[in-house]
Amino acid sequence: MFTKAFRVKSNTVMKTSDRRKLKADVSAAFPSLTSDELTQLIPNKEVLNVVKIYAHKGESVALYVLQKNPLFFELEKQLYPTVYMLWRFPTVLPTFSTWPPVLDKMIGGADLMLPGVVVPSNGLPDLKQGDCCAVTVVNNRAPVAVGTAAVSSADMLSLGMKGKGVCVLHTYMDHLWAFGEKSNPPTIPESEQPVVYGEEYPPDEREEEEEEDGKQIVEQKQQQIKSDEDQTCSDVAKLSLAEQDEEEREKTNEEVEDNPDDQKSPQEDMDSLFLQCFLCALKSKVKKSELPLLTSTFLRNHMFSCCPSGKKLDIKKSSYKKLSKFLQVMQQQHSLVRVKELAKGVDSIVEVDWRNPELRSFCVPKETEVEAISLPSGGGETMYRAPEITILYSVSTRLEPLFQDANKRKGVVLQPAEVRSIVTDYVKMNDLVDENNKNYVSINPTLCDCLLEKAEYQDIVSFKWDDLFSRTLERMQQCYQIVFPGQKPVVKKGHIEPIDITVVSRGGNKKVTLIKNLEVYGLDPPAVATALQHKVQASSVLQPVPGSKNNVLVQIQGNQIQQVGRLLLDHYQIPRKYIQGLDKAAKGGKKK
Incomplete structure (x- = not known):
C-alpha cells in the first residue's frame, strides 16, 4: 500500500479530546496492551500529530505520529500498527515467520504466500480471515510487515499451505517507514526452532547464508530507496562532478585572463x-x-x-x-x-x-x-508572470514493453501527445485494429500484461481507442514541468500541489482564511499578504507550514475566499484549475 510515495493533505496537532479517543481506540484494537504501555504510546504531555495522506491509489489514510515516527495508521476506520510501534511491543499482534529473501519481495509490493511461511512447532496462530497480523523473519521476532490474514488459519492448513497467506499493507523499507526516522529493526531472538512447510526455502544448513543474503538485499533496497527519495526531493538537476570541475576551471581561467596577478x-x-x-x-x-x-x-x-x-x-x-x-x-x-x-x-x-x-x-x-x-x-512595479506548467507522464516498469519499439525506456518523460503517437504506431505496426470495427483495438499479450488486471484477462479482448489511451496514461507515473520566467525548466514527479484556500474558526466564532502553497507558483507570501491587507482592510499574519522548512501560509481575518480568488485569478493570472477551495466562498444574502 505504501510502496509508492503518498501525498500529505494535512498535518495537525491532536487535541486532548482526540488524544483520549485515540487511546480508547488503541486499547480496544490491541487489548493486550497495559495502561502503562498505552501511556508510553500516547503520552499526555508530548506532541502527537495526526497526518492525513492520500496513498498512490487514492486511499485516504490517517497517520498518528509521535516524535517523528508514525505509530498507527487508520484505513477505512480500522486501526493498524506500524513497524515502529511493533518494534517497541512485538507481541501485540499474532505473527507469521518467513525467510529473509521473501522480505525483499514484500517490500516490492508482493503479499506473503503460504509456501514461504515458516511454521513453529506449536503451529500457526489462531486467526480468522481479515484479522490483523504481523510478519517476521527467521531468528528475529521484530516484525517487518503488517497486514491482514487472507484466509483463516484452519483454511491455510486445509489448503496444504498453498496460496496467499497475508495481504500486506505496510512493510519495513516502504514509504510509510521512510516517513519516520528510518531506523532498522531491533534484534529479538526466536525462543524455539521453526518447522518448515514445503521445500521452497532450505532449513537449518542454509539459515546463516540466507540471513546474510537477506541483509545484503535489505541494504541494497535501503540504498535504492534513499537514492529515489533524494532524486524525488531534488527540484533542480545538478551538474555532474566532471562538469563542475570543468566549470570551475573555466571560471578560474577567465579570471586569470582578466587579471593574471590576482588569482583567487x-x-x-x-x-x-x-x-x-x-x-x-x-x-x-x-x-x-x-x-x-x-x-x-x-x-x-x-x-x-x-x-x-x-x-x-x-x-x-x-x-x-x-x-x-x-x-x-x-x-x-x-x-x-x-x-x-x-x-x-x-x-x-x-x-x-x-x-x-x-x-x-x-x-x-x-x-x-x-x-x-x-x-x-506597471505602476512602477515588476509584474508577476505565472509559470508555465505542463503535465507529463513517465514510462513505468510495467509499460516498458509497450514503449520498447520507440526506444523509450523506464523513466523517460513524455507529453500526452507523444504517448498517443507511440501507442498508435504500436497498434498499427502489430495490425491490432479490429477489421470489422475500426474504432476498436484488439488486445495482444503485450497490451494484456501492460494494461489489464488479472481479473480482466478473460473478459476484455478489445479496447476503444479512447479507453486504450486513458488506460495507458493511468498506468504511467504522472509528472509536471514548471518553467519560471528567466529560469530553466524543472521536472518534478507526482501531481502539482494547488494553491489551497480554506476557512477555519479561531477563538469561538471568529473565522480566518488560510492560503497555502503560494511558493509552488513563485508567489511571495509576504507580498500576497500585503496586497490582501490593502484590498480587504484586514490584518494578516504569516505562519510556517507544519512539516516544511521553507514554506509559509498566509492567514487573514474573515472569510476572504472571494477576494483571494480575484487576486489570484485576475492580478496574478493563476489558472483556476490550480486553485483549490474557491467553491467555499461565502454567498451573499438574499435581496429583499
Whole structure:
C-alpha cells in the first residue's frame, strides 16, 4: 500500500479530546496492551500529530505520529500498527515467520504466500480471515510487515499451505517507514526452532547464508530507496562532478585572463559572485513595495536571475555555507539590509538601505540591465508572470514493453501527445485494429500484461481507442514541468500541489482564511499578504507550514475566499484549475 510515495493533505496537532479517543481506540484494537504501555504510546504531555495522506491509489489514510515516527495508521476506520510501534511491543499482534529473501519481495509490493511461511512447532496462530497480523523473519521476532490474514488459519492448513497467506499493507523499507526516522529493526531472538512447510526455502544448513543474503538485499533496497527519495526531493538537476570541475576551471581561467596577478581560490570566487548577484538583485530587481521579502524567494527569484551566464550560484561552495549567514554578513558588516524573523523559522528582508554607498556605486552588468528593462512593468512595479506548467507522464516498469519499439525506456518523460503517437504506431505496426470495427483495438499479450488486471484477462479482448489511451496514461507515473520566467525548466514527479484556500474558526466564532502553497507558483507570501491587507482592510499574519522548512501560509481575518480568488485569478493570472477551495466562498444574502 505504501510502496509508492503518498501525498500529505494535512498535518495537525491532536487535541486532548482526540488524544483520549485515540487511546480508547488503541486499547480496544490491541487489548493486550497495559495502561502503562498505552501511556508510553500516547503520552499526555508530548506532541502527537495526526497526518492525513492520500496513498498512490487514492486511499485516504490517517497517520498518528509521535516524535517523528508514525505509530498507527487508520484505513477505512480500522486501526493498524506500524513497524515502529511493533518494534517497541512485538507481541501485540499474532505473527507469521518467513525467510529473509521473501522480505525483499514484500517490500516490492508482493503479499506473503503460504509456501514461504515458516511454521513453529506449536503451529500457526489462531486467526480468522481479515484479522490483523504481523510478519517476521527467521531468528528475529521484530516484525517487518503488517497486514491482514487472507484466509483463516484452519483454511491455510486445509489448503496444504498453498496460496496467499497475508495481504500486506505496510512493510519495513516502504514509504510509510521512510516517513519516520528510518531506523532498522531491533534484534529479538526466536525462543524455539521453526518447522518448515514445503521445500521452497532450505532449513537449518542454509539459515546463516540466507540471513546474510537477506541483509545484503535489505541494504541494497535501503540504498535504492534513499537514492529515489533524494532524486524525488531534488527540484533542480545538478551538474555532474566532471562538469563542475570543468566549470570551475573555466571560471578560474577567465579570471586569470582578466587579471593574471590576482588569482583567487574557488571559494573566494563564489563569495565574490554571491556579493555581485546580491547587489545586482537589490539594485535592479527588488522594489520597495515588495518588502518584506522572504529570503528564500529573494534567492530563487532575484539573485539566481542576476547570475551571469555560464556560472552557477552555490552557497555550499562559498565560505558562508548557509544563506542565513551570508545575509547576516550583509546586514552587520555591509549595512545593506535588515533581516527579521517574521515567523518561527521564516526569515525575511524587511528593509534595504538604498542610500548605502556600496549599493549606489555598484554598476549593474549590461546583460542583467537589458533583462530588467525587458520585463513588463506597471505602476512602477515588476509584474508577476505565472509559470508555465505542463503535465507529463513517465514510462513505468510495467509499460516498458509497450514503449520498447520507440526506444523509450523506464523513466523517460513524455507529453500526452507523444504517448498517443507511440501507442498508435504500436497498434498499427502489430495490425491490432479490429477489421470489422475500426474504432476498436484488439488486445495482444503485450497490451494484456501492460494494461489489464488479472481479473480482466478473460473478459476484455478489445479496447476503444479512447479507453486504450486513458488506460495507458493511468498506468504511467504522472509528472509536471514548471518553467519560471528567466529560469530553466524543472521536472518534478507526482501531481502539482494547488494553491489551497480554506476557512477555519479561531477563538469561538471568529473565522480566518488560510492560503497555502503560494511558493509552488513563485508567489511571495509576504507580498500576497500585503496586497490582501490593502484590498480587504484586514490584518494578516504569516505562519510556517507544519512539516516544511521553507514554506509559509498566509492567514487573514474573515472569510476572504472571494477576494483571494480575484487576486489570484485576475492580478496574478493563476489558472483556476490550480486553485483549490474557491467553491467555499461565502454567498451573499438574499435581496429583499
